[in-house]
Amino acid sequence: MSTILSLTYESPLGTLKLTSNKDALLGLSFISEIREKQESNPVLEMTIQQLDAYFKGTLQKFSVPMELHGTAFQKTVWEALCTIPYGTVVSYQDIAIAIGNPKAVRAVGMANNKNPISIIIPCHRVIGKQGSLTGYAGGLDKKQWLLCHERENQDNNLQE
Known part of the structure; x- marks a missing residue:
């Protein structure tokens, strides 16, 4: 089973929770408070870099790998x-x-x-x-x- 890590990101809209395994981003959602241990990995770091660029207005298309779970x-x-x-x-x-x-x-x-x-x-x-x-x-x-x-x-x- 793959380890899932989470990290928070302070955006202009509030705190975002990012979750990933070692290969792909699994989740990104708005949260009101931080409750979990903060750990990072290359996927989360790439996500943060791309979110920074998006919020600065210099990135239009994200390229972070994603793993989607749903129907x-x-x-x-x-x-x-x-x-x-x-x-x-x-x-x-x-x-x-x-x-x-x-x-x-x-x-x-x-x-x-x-x-x-x-x-x-x-x-x-x-x-x-x-x-x-x-x-x-x-x-x-x-x-x-x-x-x-x-x-x-x-x-x-x-x-x-």
């Missing part, structure tokens, strides 16, 4: 989320259509809600069909901040 449907949705270009938004219906299941709008929303790697798997780029901001595990204020941050930095000469 086949959830993984399909999460992979589709990773194709949404930086600084743009799509609807839940757009994702349902993109995965070849146009009637699965609610299921896409539920899979979005279960996204284990916030920010890197950009579920914040998914909005309601009429353009409204809807659900985000970190809160709608954080979703709005991330969308504004990406729009403001979209035209920078950024790393891919």
Whole structure:
């Protein structure tokens, strides 16, 4: 069994908990307090470097290895989320259509809600069909901040 390590990262939006095994990032989520021992490894260090660059506005696409645990449907949705270009938004219906299941709008929303790697798997780029901001595990204020941050930095000469 692979050892799982966790580390916290202070972002402009608050504290994030990062978890990984030796090969891949397993989770990234917003937390309110630190309760665990802090340990790092190369995957977590790479994640921190990429988050630093993202929050500075100099990184648009993450390349940290990820290991996703979920249903086949959830993984399909999460992979589709990773194709949404930086600084743009799509609807839940757009994702349902993109995965070849146009009637699965609610299921896409539920899979979005279960996204284990916030920010890197950009579920914040998914909005309601009429353009409204809807659900985000970190809160709608954080979703709005991330969308504004990406729009403001979209035209920078950024790393891919």
